[in-house]
Amino acid sequence: MTIDKFIRRLTSLGLAIILFIFIAAYSIIGTVLPQGLQREFYIESYPAMGSIITALQFDQVYSSWIFRILLFLFIVNLAGCTLRILPGQLKKMKKDHFPKPKPDGDNLHAENMDIQKFRGILERKRYTIVEGEKGFRASKHRIGNIGSSVTHLGIIIIILGSFIGNMFAQEGFFNMLPGDVKGFPQYGFSLRLDDFRLGFRDNGTVDQYYSDVTVLRPEGEEWSDTMWVNNPLKVDKVDFYQTSYGWASSLSILGPEGEEQNALLRNGESYFYQPGHLTVYLYGYFPNMTITSLGEPITMTEQELNPYYAVILYEFGNHVSSDILEPGQSIQYKDFKLTFTDSSLYTGLTFRKDFGYIFVMLGSLLMTLGLIFSFYFYPKHIQVEEKSIRTITRQNTWGFDYQVRQLVQQSTEKEE
Incomplete structure (x- = not known):
């Protein structure tokens, strides 16, 4: 494959469509799938796909190397496409450039019209007039020729901003219980969780x-x-997002001499009690528990209507007990008394400081400007010769013809 052929393929519309589809698919995955959580979350929540999710970095889509490569290729494709069409667009913006009318286009000339009056009307409408051998040519909104390139430039800058943001953004994830304080000394503030609560449907x-x-x-x-989920918090250009929640359960272990150890466990976590060589594994806290036909505990809702704990004990790594407990109910194993006293909701927050924000704002402005050029200030040309008035435009042909007919009609009206 020659270099020219490779460049044509790299900047082709077909590749742009393929890349756009892949970028859209990755973006959908990043929207639907919770991002930035611990690997164990995906393994437990998606048993069949958890390993694939983490291997393909679907758990951190927007900072994954696959997504960055797709963005880079899309930038190269769009930039190459723009550079290829831009010279032709700039040529069309020159005053002496005038496209040929279609041979089968309508002739809008009227027998009783005043050509000079028509010309004056066009000048008042801010058409640029260029003399020709057999008449004159009028044009307006030549800036619309570069509308697509300006739009492309805006998209490139937006994607470049996203690319820079993904490369250099500062981000992280943390859990908090009510009353916890998370410090961000690098930004000069701390965040305290005063309360966390759930809202329920009927x-x-x-x-x-x-x-x-x-x-x-x-x-x-x-x-x-x-x-809340759709209402992030912004503090000094640092964005905080509500991304997850869960239950943290308080464990108390009372030894034979009355000594007590306490721990806070989330679902799926263990606590090793050294004096008894005992591992306490919290299989799960179920706020409104029921038992399936297969004997598995599940929760019907997150409302604490029928709360129970599923607990498994291991001694020296060997399974010794599996229990279902109510809050406050104890397990007596040898000389040790284990109790899950209560559970509290915790929240999972993601923070991000994105350095590509200014690029996204500038790119959005240019993209909007390009779309305005393309759809509202598209080029309009009128060729006026003896007994002939023809229009040339790339869009809304019928509407442009109607406007010119109205101007022709005005040139036939006699002044009183």
Whole structure:
């Protein structure tokens, strides 16, 4: 394959469509699938696909090397396409360039029209007049010729901003219980979770989850706000997103001498109690538990209507007990007493500081400008010769012909 042929393929419309489809598919995955969580979450939540999700980086789509390669190729494709068509568009913007009318186009000339009056009307309408051998030519909105290139440039800058943002953005994920404080010394503030709560639909399913937070600063200044899934929090160009939630359960282990150890476990986590060589595995906390036909515990809703714990005990790595417990109910194993006292909701928050924001704003402005050039200021040409008036435009031909007919009609009207 020659270099010219390779460049043509690299900048072809077909490749652009393929890349756009892949980028759209990855974006859909990144929207539907929770992002930035721990690997264990995907393994447990998607048993059949968890390993594939993490291997293909579907858990961090927008910062994955696959997504970055797709964006880079799309930028190269769009830039090459733009550079290929731009010289022709710039040529069409020159005053002496005038496209040929279609041979089968309508002749809008009227027998009783005043050509000079028609010309004056066009000049008042801000048409540029160029003299010709057999008459004159009028043109307007030549800027529309570069509309597609300006649009392409805007898209390139937007994607470039996203690319830079993905490469250099500062981001992370953390969990918080009500009362916890997360410090961000690099940004000069801390975040305190005042409360976290769930909103339910009439059928008991979760409708929304809310975090009441307070922003704390070293100088004592603070302010509070409520964030939810579709309402992120922005603090000094750092965006916080509500991405997940779960239950944290309080475990108390009482030894033979009355000594006590406490731990906080999430579903699927273990605690090793050294004095008894005992591992306590919290299979799950079920706020509204029921047992399936296969004997598996599940929760019907996240409302605490029938709460139970599923707990498994191991001693020296060997399974010794599996129990279903109510809050406050204890397990007595040898000289040890184990109790799950209660559970609290925690929230999972993602933070991100994106350096590509200014590029996205500039690109959006240019893309909007390009679309306005293309669809509202598209080029209009009128060729006027003896007994002939023909229009040339690349879109809305019927509408442009109608406008010119109205101007021709005005040139036939006698002044009183």
